[in-house]
Amino acid sequence: MLQVQQFLKTRVRKAEHLLKVAEEEMLMANMEAASIFEELVKVQRWWVPRWLAVHLRYFQSYIVTHWNDHGRPALDLLIQKA
The missing domain is CATH 1.20.5 (Single alpha-helices involved in coiled-coils or other helix-helix interfaces)
Structure with missing residues (x-):
């Protein structure tokens, strides 16, 4: 024990x-x-400083909006004509 x-x-x-x-x-x-x-x-x-990240995010949003409004329709029209 x-x-x-x-x-x-x-x-x-x-x-x-x-x-x-x-x-x-x-x-x-x-x-x-x-x-x-x-x-x-x-x-x-x-x-990447905070202010730069904010500007880059804004710029990216602007570019995407611009592409969707102007670039994509122009590219689609170019593809249709080709």
């Missing part, structure tokens, strides 16, 4: 130790992921 108790205590201690090690590794991985995310955000902000 005493041996079984000692065996179970040892097993519980080992499990607790492994759990603690896993938690520490998880915390380290989370910290590493957070630092990588921060670096990516910095690079993204540097790469």
Whole structure:
């Protein structure tokens, strides 16, 4: 009975130790992921500033509208005549 108790205590201690090690590794991985995310955000902000992204989105919308109103009908007419 005493041996079984000692065996179970040892097993519980080992499990607790492994759990603690896993938690520490998880915390380290989370910290590493957070630092990588921060670096990516910095690079993204540097790469395309917010004001430029807004202007590009507006310009893209303008080009698509212009193409649908003028370019596509002209191309369709050209294809019909060919």
